[in-house]
Amino acid sequence: MAVEEARQGQPDPNHLQVKRLNRRWGAVKLPKFGWVRFRWTRPLGGTVRNATVLRDGGRWYIAFCVEDGLPEAAPNGQPPVGVDRGVVNAVTCSDGWAKDRELVTPGEAKRLRRLQQQLARQKKGSKRRAVTKAKLARLNARIRNRRNDLCVWVANRLTRRHGLVVVEDLNIKDMTAFAKGTIEAPGRQVRQKAGLNRAILNKGWSRLVLALEHAGRYHGCSVVMVNPAYTSQTCSACGHCASENRESQAVFRCVACGQLDHADVNAAKNILAAGLAVTGRGDLAGRRSVKRQPPVTEVG
Template identity: 60%
Template sequence: MLSGRRYRIEFTPAQAEFAEQIGGICRSVWNTGLEQRREYRRRGAFIGYAEQCRQLADAKRDFGWLSDAPSHVLQQTLKDLDQAVTTHGAWKIRWRSHRRWSPSFRFPDAKQIVVQQIGRRWGRVKLPKLGWVRFRWSRPLGGVVRSATITRDGRNWFVSFLVEDGKSTPEAHPGPAVGIDRGVVVAATTSDGTFHDRPFITGGERQRYRRLQHQLARTRKGSNRRKRVVAKLGALMRRVRSRRADFNAQLAATVTVRYGTVVLEDLTTRNMTATAKGTIERPGSRVTQKSGLNRAILDKGWYGLELAVNNAARHTGSKVIKVPAAYTSQTCSACRVVDAASRESQARFACTSCGHVEHADVNAAKNIKAAGQAVSGRGDLAIRRSVKRQPPRPRARQHAAPAARGIPVL
């Protein structure tokens, strides 16, 4: 099984400057390769990874600065571009901006990567053209290194190793099933009635973040003061992201160890958090409400929890099922009657048919669990919509006369 190990790396000033240079070269190769693919598509032609690699080798003769970066790193950049275009198309891939994109590049050849532990808290790795680099040995590797990726987050640099740990996913998990409802007030609620949530940002940090936003609005674009304010905002939100990722990882580990089937709603977070069209004219406008909902969804980390559950399920053998989210919050988990009026408030669900009263998130989680069990057992697609166990016989065969038995007469 392939797993990731991330460590904080300690570059020397010269190494940090060279890493920035490699990142800039990779960004230029990505943008040039993307524009080349788009131009070919405009003409109705196609260019692939192999042809772009051949042209990259020819371009090194005319542009010497391309040779400053390791060849495998530039080839890996083109390979990542090829995979992205194959998955999403050339027109949906974004350019890598110098201001918004953080340097990131990968060393794919494991033979050129040497990792050593030089102390209880320190290790070092030898990378092509960068030489030996120290990093914090915060956890054991636990496997054979397959590749190494260098990234920068704010002022700090990190190295991520892809290791083969020698483990395999268990065939099946004997535990029961559980449904998880993701919300904006409580991050996650399970069908057994457990609420999982924690504050990712403190009150003081929220006030500081607001003050920094006000300072950012008064700065001039491109100024040094603006860069300092942006760095402070990034450092603050980096702590928030770390807490959110830690919460999702712990919750995913707890759920996958305890349950054999985990059922989630099939939510497209990117579409749900898209910016509402219109202008903000008054505080109570719909655009203002949509912006607040977007921030609440992103703050709870819905998609991050889904990724964490899928990752943790590889180690426990749990089965992850995604079901449609339609009517899960309006359906009574006791009598299966759908009525929007049953959802009295964010936290209270009172069925208008049978009188069943329960917390709204717990009721939704039970409906998600029931839908997941129907999908795994009978191939259902949604609540109250089941697929028959056996397909119907063709109509012509149903009305046809039974065939005579015996030896046919010639």
């Protein structure tokens, strides 16, 4: 199929025609390409609005954006939860539940490094370089599929068991910015920062938020983003904020009240408290409004 390797969107639904050929195969009529066969892997579930053709790992895929016409599910009435995204554990919740997955095996990491070194030595435009690039693409696609599977699995579990999921409103683009600097102002600990950037991007933080918002629509769960400032340094028990509270990556010990907890669980509790305060004031962002919750009146 002679199409561009970059993603190509077709915004006009009148230009798209989809028909089913048999149980396993279908065909779609794309502008400028005509009829293209594809493997029918799941029901469309609605009216097709546009299609995206892309190439990933040496394979061609087509994705349909459909309008299912279903309203958002009613609130499920489940308890809220705060979620802390990390590097050691991809997800840690305020109730102590954590989830992580090995995305790259030691053998795959060794092979990935060897292929990258081989690619750097090969001449640009050569056939051997193209073969090496194809091998790298297939390996990276396998790793990317595992990351997507982790995010979708976690989002499905959280939105089914909780009615409100609170996450930090992180600026991941700035967090993973290159720290090399310039000749006049060189960066500090550049190699350590590069390793941290790879670890953050490897966990798929942004992909997790998208999966939560998508799954929450069908399971009656709301997703709220809160200001991430000082959530890892504040004690969830007494509210004391100090950098000394964080003894290590995993240990949180408050210097004021002596509260001992896992550092990620403590941060998730602070995230949950901030999310409940935001929703109580009617806000849906990290900013706080001047509104206050109505006073509680006791019934005689």
